[in-house]
Structure formats: structure tokens, C-alpha cells
Amino acid sequence: RKPFRVHHLAAAKDAGRPLTMLTAYDAPTARIFDDAGVDMLLVGDSMGDNMLAHANTIPVTVDEMIPAVRAVSRAARHALVVADLPFGSYEDSPQHAFATAVRMLKEGGAHAVKLEGGRRVAAHVKLLTDSGIPVIGHLGFTPQSENIFGGKRVQGRGDEAAEALCEDALALAEAGASAVVLEMVPAPVAARATEILAIPTIGIGAGAEVDGQVLVWLDMAGMGDWSPRFAKQFGQVGAALRAAAASYVDEVRSGAFPQAEHSYES
Ligand code: KIV
Ligand code: NA
Numbered sequence: 001r002k003p004f005r006v007h008h009l010a011a012a013k014d015a016g017r018p019l020t021m022l023t024a025y026d027a028p029t030a031r032i033f034d035d036a037g038v039d040m041l042l043v044g045d046s047m048g049d050n051m052l053a054h055a056n057t058i059p060v061t062v063d064e065m066i067p068a069v070r071a072v073s074r075a076a077r078h079a080l081v082v083a084d085l086p087f088g089s090y091e092d093s094p095q096h097a098f099a100t101a102v103r104m105l106k107e108g109g110a111h112a113v114k115l116e117g118g119r120r121v122a123a124h125v126k127l128l129t130d131s132g133i134p135v136i137g138h139l140g141f142t143p144q145s146e147n148i149f150g151g152k153r154v155q156g157r158g159d160e161a162a163e164a165l166c167e168d169a170l171a172l173a174e175a176g177a178s179a180v181v182l183e184m185v186p187a188p189v190a191a192r193a194t195e196i197l198a199i200p201t202i203g204i205g206a207g208a209e210v211d212g213q214v215l216v217w218l219d220m221a222g223m224g225d226w227s228p229r230f231a232k233q234f235g236q237v238g239a240a241l242r243a244a245a246a247s248y249v250d251e252v253r254s255g256a257f258p259q260a261e262h263s264y265e266s
Helices: 007-015 027-035 062-075 094-106 119-130 143-149 159-175 187-196 237-254
Strands: 019-023 040-043 080-084 112-114 135-140 179-183 201-204 212-215
Touching: 007 019, 027 040, 027 062, 040 062, 062 080, 062 094, 094 112, 094 119, 119 135, 119 159, 135 159, 159 179, 159 187, 179 187, 187 201
Parallel strands: 019 040, 019 212, 040 080, 080 112, 112 135, 135 179, 179 201, 201 212
Antiparallel strands: none
């Protein structure tokens, strides 16, 4: 298998081959997902809520994310590693975005970065891509703006909002973005954006008429105790892990573990 790299994104769209992306925040999961054939591993700022037990993505810092990016980059053999720029690390200027993105590549080993927003970050995207840093955009429900939206709510409903979303997507593509994530967008709006863009769209809660899908791995694998409507559970990893831990506790307490086969002779 050849490594999946940025130039394969547009090629996949042209060939009609659906793209696959999963989040990963550490080496063991990155290794498993890479082996499973996932095209892209996203070290998302969803690390804040999913791994660090914050209420949402807002509090996670660049310094917290870098070791996760480094672990995923070391473990990935084929997948493209994408690092999110977390809240507060890029919005105020293209230069700030550049400085943070450079850390994600130089210290983290990421191949690309992802940031949220449309026209308001077009200049950021242009500086990064002009500087050799591939960028993936993120539109629709953008979790870093959760406090403006007033919660996790579908975005792009209604003609005006749908038109604005398409304008934002076109601006990102024009600025040099390699792909755009569309999160919690009505399926017909995501389909329209997918049709008008030459770069791929990667949906999460955006229906089937997009160029690829992304999920938070804990939602995908049934690892968490809750998952959103758009996240199908493809496994029950949380239940399997709980059962394994409970068996371990039982066997240590009963004396069933360890046996001679687990012990060393003198
Ligand atoms: O941080 C994240 O996990 C994301 C995906 C849900 C797209 O941005
Ligand atoms: Na994110």
C-alpha cells in the first residue's frame, strides 16, 4: 500500500473513490486505524472533550496537542496525518496561524493542518498553503464557535445560510485548501457544496452526497457512553474493554491469574 498524501485528495474525488478519515490521539489507535486502511488520521481538538475530559473542544491547547500529534505521526505508516489548530491559536492573524501550523509540522510531524471558518480565514489559508503547509477547512457546525451558535446545532439551514456556506467553501478552495470538512449540515446543502467544489468535501453529519466521511473514533467504535445522531457505532469497544478489565479483576481476586504459563522458572 502506498502512503496516502495530499495530492491523492483531488485524485480520489475525480475517481469517485470515497475518502475515509478517523480521529486518533495516540499511537496504539493510530496504528490500528492505519492498518485498517484509513486514508487520513485527524488529531482533532476533539481531544479536549474525548481524551482530556473537558466539556468541549475550547480549552485544549497547542502544547497539549503536540505530543498527541507526534505519537500519531510516528505510528502512521500510510495515512495522512492532519492536526487541528485549536481555539485561540490562529484566528487573529495569518501570521499566528502560520506559527501554530509550523509547530504542528516541525514538532508534531503532521502532514497538514485543519482550521475552522470560511471567508474570515481565507488569508490564513493562503499564507499557509503558499508556505508549503496543506490546509483542510472546516465549515457548518464548527465546535470552536459553539458559544456563538448556542450549542451543537445544525448549520446552513435556509437559502441564505446555505448560500453563505457555499461562498465560504469556494473562498477556502480559492485560497488553496486541499479539502473541506462539513459538520452538521443539511444533506442537500452538503451535496450542493460538493458539486460546486473541485476539492473534496469530508462530511460528518452531512449526509452521503459528499466525497468522504470523518468520525471521532470513540463514537465510531462505541467507546464513549454517548454518541451523536450522525455517528453510527461500528463496534462495542467500550463494552469489550470493560469486560476485559472486569475479568482481570475477578481472576486476580480468585487466584485464577496468573498460572504457571505466565510465570518464570528459577
Ligand atoms: O476535532 C475533530 O474531531 C474534528 C472532526 C469531528 C472533524 O474536527
Ligand atoms: Na476539530
